[in-house]
Amino acid sequence: MSEAATGKALPRTTEAHESVAPRPGRRQGRRREALVGFAFIAPMLVLFIVFRFGPTIGAAFLSLTDYRLSGEWEFIGARNYTRLFGDALFWESLGVTAIYTAVYVPMTVLLALGTAVLLHRTVWMRGFFRGVFFLPYVTSIVLAAVIWKWIYEVDDGLLNAALGAISLGPVDFLGDENLVLPSIAATAAWKGFGYTMLILLAGLQSIPREVTEAATVDGASAWQRFRWVTLPMLRPVLFFVLVIEAIQAFQVFDAMYVMTGGGPVRASYSLVYFLYDSGFKYFDFGYASAVGLMLFFVVLIFSLIQRRLIGREVD
Numbered sequence: 001m002s003e004a005a006t007g008k009a010l011p012r013t014t015e016a017h018e019s020v021a022p023r024p025g026r027r028q029g030r031r032r033e034a035l036v037g038f039a040f041i042a043p044m045l046v047l048f049i050v051f052r053f054g055p056t057i058g059a060a061f062l063s064l065t066d067y068r069l070s071g072e073w074e075f076i077g078a079r080n081y082t083r084l085f086g087d088a089l090f091w092e093s094l095g096v097t098a099i100y101t102a103v104y105v106p107m108t109v110l111l112a113l114g115t116a117v118l119l120h121r122t123v124w125m126r127g128f129f130r131g132v133f134f135l136p137y138v139t140s141i142v143l144a145a146v147i148w149k150w151i152y153e154v155d156d157g158l159l160n161a162a163l164g165a166i167s168l169g170p171v172d173f174l175g176d177e178n179l180v181l182p183s184i185a186a187t188a189a190w191k192g193f194g195y196t197m198l199i200l201l202a203g204l205q206s207i208p209r210e211v212t213e214a215a216t217v218d219g220a221s222a223w224q225r226f227r228w229v230t231l232p233m234l235r236p237v238l239f240f241v242l243v244i245e246a247i248q249a250f251q252v253f254d255a256m257y258v259m260t261g262g263g264p265v266r267a268s269y270s271l272v273y274f275l276y277d278s279g280f281k282y283f284d285f286g287y288a289s290a291v292g293l294m295l296f297f298v299v300l301i302f303s304l305i306q307r308r309l310i311g312r313e314v315d
Contacts, residue, residue, distance in 0.1 A: 199240065
């Protein structure tokens with residue numbers, strides 16, 4: 001009591017306060033560590049900026065010019081965009097891309113979600129089945145398109161042979177205007193659903209088991225647990241995979257180029273196919289750059305709409 005009253009304990013308090021306060025040498029050491037870390041990441045950061053934003057800025061500039069194959073160019077302002085908005089082929093390819101996206105995205109996400117739920121509940125050989133389902137993703141889309149083109153063949157295709165065994169068909173999957181986009185979407189979904197499946201499976205495994213067990217104790221059925229417990233907690237992951245798959249769908253080109261060549265009657269002529277023809281078939285690079293910029297804005301607007309409808313409760 002007497003020591004506290006006379007203030008003899010104050011030197012110990014001052015020493016403790018001084019030990020907590022950062023010293024100038026320590027601050028300099030932290031700055032040095034930050035500079036060293038920045039020096040290590042600087043080369044990759046520079047490469048990322050140059051190769052990520054450089055082409056975008058270059059394409060934006062080219063879209064305002066009449067760039068020729070010889071390297072000569074003329075600044076024409078917004079004339080390429082005025083021409084683009086009046087081009088019926090642009091709107092037709094945009095419509096084909098929108099229909100393909102509306103078919104491909106739900107098909108892929110539902111297939112991946114169903115497979116992820118089954119793998120989440122499966123214990124026996126889970127790793128083996130996970131690898132088998134992921135295997136098509138690491139294959140080339142061109143190789144997958146060639147294989148599925150043979151499967152869809154009218155005369156000697158595997159699918160029509162199976163339909164013939166039950167007295168159905170033959171069906172011209174790639175020659176029918178109404179079937180060509182679902183057929184290509186099925187090929188792309190088979191090729192790419194494994195990646196989405198792994199993301200959704202990771203999301204399912206991150207859901208606390210206590211939550212589903214509490215719902216089971218309360219008498220919720222399997223569907224009710226999935227509808228009211230699993231899906232709401234999986235919303236951030238679903239929003240991510242929907243945006244990723246939608247972006248990939250809007251950029252479809254390889255499968256259509258290999259399987260149909262844009263046919264029949266441009267029924268599979270996507271926006272990127274239109275961009276490819278403009279730039280590398282007719283060498284109209286300024287116009288092709290304008291198409292690429294419009295594709296960027298379409299994808300951006302579509303992603304913002306998804307954010308508004310699906311991702312508004314993610315945060």
